[in-house]
Amino acid sequence: MSPAPARRRREALIAYAFVSPWIIGFVSLLAIPLLVSGYLSLTDYELLRPGTELVGAGNYREAFTDDESFRQALSVTARFVLLVVPLDLAAGLGLALLLNVGGRGSALLRTLYFVPVALTGVAGSLAWLWILEPSYGLVNNALSVVGVDGPAWLVSSDSALLGVALITLWTSVGRSMLITLAALRGVPAELLEAATVEGAGRLRRLMRVTLPLITPALFFNLVLGVITNFQAFVQVFVTTAGGPGQSTLVYALYLYRQAFESFRLGYASALAWILLGIVLMFTALLFASSRLWVHYEAEPRR
Amino acid sequence: MIERRTRNRRAGLALGWILVILYLLPFAWMVSSSLKSTAEIFSLPPTWVPTSPRLDNYAEATTAIPFWRYFANSVLVATVATTGTVVSCSLVAYGFARLRARGLRILFPVVLGTIMLPSVVTLVPQYLLFRSLGWVGTYLPLIVPSWLGAGLSGAFSIFLLRQFFLTISPEQDEAARVEGAGSLRILLRVILPQAKPALAVVAVFDFIAHWNDLLTPLIYLNRSELFTLPQGLASFRDIYTTQWNLLMAGSVLAVLPVLVLMLLAQRLLDRGIVIGRS
Numbered sequence: 298m299s300p301a302p303a304r305r306r307r308e309a310l311i312a313y314a315f316v317s318p319w320i321i322g323f324v325s326l327l328a329i330p331l332l333v334s335g336y337l338s339l340t341d342y343e344l345l346r347p348g349t350e351l352v353g354a355g356n357y358r359e360a361f362t363d364d365e366s367f368r369q370a371l372s373v374t375a376r377f378v379l380l381v382v383p384l385d386l387a388a389g390l391g392l393a394l395l396l397n398v399g400g401r402g403s404a405l406l407r408t409l410y411f412v413p414v415a416l417t418g419v420a421g422s423l424a425w426l427w428i429l430e431p432s433y434g435l436v437n438n439a440l441s442v443v444g445v446d447g448p449a450w451l452v453s454s455d456s457a458l459l460g461v462a463l464i465t466l467w468t469s470v471g472r473s474m475l476i477t478l479a480a481l482r483g484v485p486a487e488l489l490e491a492a493t494v495e496g497a498g499r500l501r502r503l504m505r506v507t508l509p510l511i512t513p514a515l516f517f518n519l520v521l522g523v524i525t526n527f528q529a530f531v532q533v534f535v536t537t538a539g540g541p542g543q544s545t546l547v548y549a550l551y552l553y554r555q556a557f558e559s560f561r562l563g564y565a566s567a568l569a570w571i572l573l574g575i576v577l578m579f580t581a582l583l584f585a586s587s588r589l590w591v592h593y594e595a596e597p598r599r
Numbered sequence: 600m601i602e603r604r605t606r607n608r609r610a611g612l613a614l615g616w617i618l619v620i621l622y623l624l625p626f627a628w629m630v631s632s633s634l635k636s637t638a639e640i641f642s643l644p645p646t647w648v649p650t651s652p653r654l655d656n657y658a659e660a661t662t663a664i665p666f667w668r669y670f671a672n673s674v675l676v677a678t679v680a681t682t683g684t685v686v687s688c689s690l691v692a693y694g695f696a697r698l699r700a701r702g703l704r705i706l707f708p709v710v711l712g713t714i715m716l717p718s719v720v721t722l723v724p725q726y727l728l729f730r731s732l733g734w735v736g737t738y739l740p741l742i743v744p745s746w747l748g749a750g751l752s753g754a755f756s757i758f759l760l761r762q763f764f765l766t767i768s769p770e771q772d773e774a775a776r777v778e779g780a781g782s783l784r785i786l787l788r789v790i791l792p793q794a795k796p797a798l799a800v801v802a803v804f805d806f807i808a809h810w811n812d813l814l815t816p817l818i819y820l821n822r823s824e825l826f827t828l829p830q831g832l833a834s835f836r837d838i839y840t841t842q843w844n845l846l847m848a849g850s851v852l853a854v855l856p857v858l859v860l861m862l863l864a865q866r867l868l869d870r871g872i873v874i875g876r877s
Binding site for chain 1: 607608609611612614615616618619622623624625626628629632640641643644645687690691693694695698699700701703706709710713714715716717718719720721722723724725726727728744746747748749753757782807810811812813814817818828829830832833836843846847849850851853854857858861862
């Protein structure tokens with residue numbers, strides 16, 4: 298017996314009523330701003346200067362041909378993402394596998410690994426500014442104990458990006474570990490036992506049963522990692538402010554400066570859309586590749 | 600065979616403990632530095648345990664800048680924003696999980712898609728929007744989006760909650776409906792009480808995000824009385840450039856609330872994440 302159309306309509310209305318906060322938020326804070334920023338990117342709008350004109354692709358042209366800082370920002374950010382994301386994934390996976398053994402105290406251990414996530418942001422970045430201090434900080438002193446001369450980290454343009462990457466990794470590994478661990482726990486024990494019965498050793502069980510089953514979580518970490526780190530901002534703003542010599546000028550910082558220090562809102566909008574384009578391309582590539590290596594459970598409507 | 604598993608387990612755990620100590624060394628260093636005198640901070644080789652711990656650093660750090668005002672501001676913003684996220688995302692997730700309507704099936708992937716939208720794209724137009732509303736210089740741009748499921752972790756929270764709601768068996772829903780309960784009452788009386796782990800995860804993640812957020816306050820708050828703690832700390836750094844002991848004291852204080860929150864929610868954090876199921 299199917300419900301009468303009137304009742305179904307009422308149910309639909311109620312459903313939309315519940316979802317309405319998101320709809321309002323989406324339209325007013327996402328969809329419309331997205332369109333507006335697209336429009337602005339085609340103008341030379343500056344907040345503090347009257348008289349705005351349409352410049353079409355002018356901003357985009359300026360970015361790619363005239364703006365050295367833009368190219369530098371792209372290069373820095375690309376290198377940063379390529380450095381941080383694979384390491385974050387690998388470390389998260391490694392730790393999750395390690396902590397998946399369970400046993401006494403493993404819950405406490407898990408929480409402890411998550412502690413640094415609390416230090417994302419200014420406080421953690423300040424701490425790492427001190428930790429990476431070339432002469433008195435923890436890292437270089439620890440390195441000198443094993444006879445290694447540590448680099449100048451955030452003070453030198455050769456190593457500053459590495460320093461920023463280190464800070465980022467330290468605060469993000471806990472999160473990817475948690476997500477990977479949650480997925481590991483979802484691996485049905487029966488499958489592992491069946492594999493053991495068939496004589497599969499630990500490595501083979503890992504490669505043939507566990508890893509394929511957690512690829513959705515790994516994929517999730519990968520995509521989220523790329524998107525988040527393309528927009529890295531705070532750790533750079535607090536520690537190096539893009540320097541020394543623009544060696545840590547991440548894209549988000551450059552955009553922020555164009556928008557809220559130079560108030561070139563039209564140009565900044567173009568920069569934002571360029572980033573959007575890059576991230577979308579990257580994401581599309583990742584999704585396309587996912588068919589090759591991500592194993593989804595049977596989904597009802599696909 | 601069981602013996603080997605226990606041995607492996609113990610070895611794994613041992614390694615895990617060794618690694619975590621290494622992993623948390625920076626944090627220990629931060630705390631230790633916060634208790635040192637300026638002279639001891641710059642001594643080589645560095646000491647781990649301060650020779651004479653100075654709690655004065657904390658007093659100095661909290662008086663050099665209006666620390667507790669910034670702290671209170673952050674508490675206000677983060678609490679109100681997180682409440683908004685929990686409320687609005689519960690409503691929305693419930694709509695997606697339990698209620699049926701044409702079009703909802705198409706909308707949910709859109710929600711997921713917004714997780715992947717780089718937020719920098721909406722930065723400028725949102726600024727212009729809030730500016731035209733006269734909200735620049737107030738806390739409204741920091742708080743209102745969360746009440747529309749569009750806060751710092753809005754879409755992700757909706758996703759998490761919906762996934763969790765889907766795992767709650769609909770029997771109790773139906774029983775309540777037979778007794779005449781409306782959808783809202785079912786949400787409040789049946790679903791939410793069973794969803795505490797997921798709600799805790801959402802609340803903790805969202806609170807941490809708002810507590811640590813620098814970008815939004817940087818853009819919208821121009822009067823220093825309104826600064827949140829991240830902003831305050833950043834300005835602190837400008838004043839006390841190399842007085843690391845004071846900077847560390849301030850940072851430790853800034854981080855404590857989040858740590859406490861995480862420890863309290865520890866048990867719920869694991870249970871609340873349900874991924875990999877549609």
